[in-house]
Amino acid sequence: MDWTPQGKHLIAGEWVGGGATFRSAPAHGPAHGFASGSADLVDRACEAAEESFWTYGWTAREDRAAFLDAIADEIEARAEAITAIGTQETGLPEARLQGERGRTTGQLRMFADHIRKGDYLDRRHDKALPDRQPLPRPDLRLIQRPIGPVAVFGASNFPLAFSTAGGDTASALAAGCPVVVKGHPAHPGTGEIVAEAIHAAIRATGMPAGSFGFIHGDRHEVGAALVQHPLIRAVGFTGSLRGGRALYDLCAARPEPIPFFGELGSINPCFVLPHALAARSAQIARDWTASLTMGAGQFCTNPGLLVLRAEDADAFTAAAAEALAGAPEQVMLTEGIAAAYREGAARIGTHAAAVLHHDGRGRNARPGIYRTSARDFLQSHALGEEVFGPLGLVVTTTSDDEMLGLARALDGQLTATLQMDAGDVGLARRLMPVLERKAGRVLANGWPTGVEVCDAMVHGGPYPASTNFGATSVGTLAIRRFLRPVCFQNLPDALLPEDLRG
Template sequence: MSFTPHGNHLIAGDWRSGSGRFSSKPATGPASEFALGTAADVDAAVTAAEEAFWTYGASSREARAAFLEAIADEIEARADQITDIGSRETGLPEARLQGERGRTTGQLRLFAGHIRAGDYLDRRHDAAQPDRQPGPRPDLRLIQRPLGPVGVFGASNFPLAFSTAGGDTASALAAGCPVVVKGHPSHPGTGEIVAEAILAAIKSTGQHPGVFSLIQSNTNEAGTALVQHPLITAIGFTGSLRGGRALFDLANRRETPIPFFGELGSVNPVFVLPDAARARASEIGTAWAGSLSMGVGQFCTNPGIVLIEDGDAAEAFETAAAGALSETGPQTMLSEGIAEAYRTGRDKLSGVNTLREKLRSNADGRAAAPDFYVTDGQTFLANPELGEEVFGPFGLLVRVTGVDQMVEIAGQMDGQLTCTLHMDAGDHGAAGQLMPILERKAGRILANGFPTGVEVADAMMHGGPYPASTNPSTTSVGTLAIRRFLRPVCYQNIPEDLLPEDLR
């Protein structure tokens, strides 16, 4: 069943047209017109979110859990329409969107169960000791409380799981924070139909209509206004380093700075250790190529750089990877802008004089195909720009002199979302040299796998030192994500009937 967007903002339960319009740029099919968000639209949405917070922030965990589950149900009720509009707008295959929809509804239900369990509240109680010497101790109780209205930016590469009802929205709503989403212009119709699902859940569960709003925009005005609005207490963002850093700086220049939880960029290096390389270099090379080119390389965990000791094993890896990548033809990227930025980034890095071209694509327009280059460890160390992310299927093989040079390169790398070790039993000594460095460089360390594919679970960490994210202590995936939108409050000698329900 086809879905035709009406193109309006959702603000406090009402669909509003706004004062201007912009056209979508779908991968296939006709374009649609969407309302162009302004600072006034953002103010209306945030003001409504602040009003909603006084009831929603104090609502029971059960009520919020039921709301999250209702959103999941309403998304599933629109499954075919979501797949239709999502595929037309992004060019993503139907199977990918169906899987991402399942992840979206799954994480909504995961957070529902998480808040029902209540462990995230971190409740603490130090009972009064009136007779303690030399002085009495007061009664102290501590609990996590919601921050207030939260701004969320939709992501280009995940139109469902990281956008309108994605992980940032789900975790903020679970925490008790109303949400204002600034939709991504690459998939505004997908954002609209998901917002329809959220509105239906608001109505069926009796929530304040200000608990969720969606502002559409293809300019910077709405996003800037959202970050700078004095009633917004935190921001969730997934996107480019350049855009995220600009918004992060805005958040910190406010009269009252707020936390900006941005996931910005990562090359996710893969270290192939000597015994593993000798035993299965070709196998690892083929698998790496599959991970690199998956989804046209448009995953934040795309493993863009691999390091292996120079020699026969490196030659086998290079040959196998190039063979696998050469069989991957041009594919549609998420937007024309992303495709152009990919080619620009590739050309910048491939201009390094001592970089050897192994495979270069000739795709144009909105399409891209894998590009594969090779260098040595000394060149990599001398050219820091080779460690920068190129968002797309760009692979760089670094043939190092040995484990010591791997350790040196790891120490000079920027922060990462992930680092991967391919190792056999005899490599544990080398891995032990790398582990203390990788622990400081990445939020997730993998053995004998590839980082594309992020499990939504209690123990997942999807974040890392800058520039992977703006706060290395938090994650945007998994139940720990709820902690971003909470803060601890201590109650000293407060009568029980005045305490939050969860502390009584």
């Protein structure tokens, strides 16, 4: 299907424009104009979401599941147009966008199935004990209930799976919470066409018009107005540490603070243990660089830090450099991200020795590998900061104890990886209590890029990986972020939520 953005916001079921505008900056293809959001538009969208909550928050699970399935169907009906605008705006290849679209529709349908089963409700019933001594017990019933309107921020690096209809939106809608999305200005057309799909699903299933709103925004003021709006009850965010922390602080400073579920940054350390390194150094090096450069390194699970013993480091870094020697330039998501990548590489280069360094041009980037010692790493905070892009830092240790000390010094992470063989179990056992405290997902003999969307997945971790270590933004457990337990005491069935009756 041929499709051209209209450049408008979706508010209370209507497409509205007016006011200031901005233009997209695609990697290729035509630029388009988009209406720019404002505090007034945010207020209108939040008011519509709050009004819809009185209906949407009390819809039957089957009706919400049908709505989620309908969104997936409407996205698939626009598949070719989504791929076309997505590749133009982001520079990502068609195959990547097609796969990400499948992940997006898959997680919508996963949440539909999840709420149909009802296990997430965590229903509990303590029956009345009227004859209990010395005091009787009342009838007590507990269930998880939706919290109200949720704000979601589109992510730059996942224009589909973490944006307009991504995991935050899918889990919030599944919970019974209306959603207001601030679209990401790096891919405004992609955000808009997916918003059109959700709008079509609302009309097809008869959901309240304000159950979903979408606002374009190229200014920080729009995001600030959204997280500070008194009708917003929680925020889902994927982005930079700096931007996320600023929004988190605004949420905490509200007269009534709200939870900010932000995924902010991670260097995803990989520990290559001695026996594994001795047995398959070259293979580990090749696999690491493949993961490191996937998608131009623009994944939140990119394995940017690799730790190994110093005596084996020369052969490993030589194999990694050889694997990347002829790596072509890759298009990054925006010119700003490409510039930040080069600035980050320069920062790392002032503290670590370059093994392989290339300067990209314009919006393009090429991979870089740097090397330092554990001692120098621990003395320079800059070396532990995320560089968003295909950059890897090899850190060498002189002993098992030094490796353990480095692990203890790391900030919170999304993932931590062990490359190990049978002879490494002893050292791995020493590392495990540390890695479990540092990361939301611990891997053995794999690479963290590629996040399975399923029941057992945890995509989150201690700060600064995320702002809430008890939550995940991927997997069915993500729905818990937008629910709260309510206890009903001695209420007749007629007044109970439908899922608690009987």
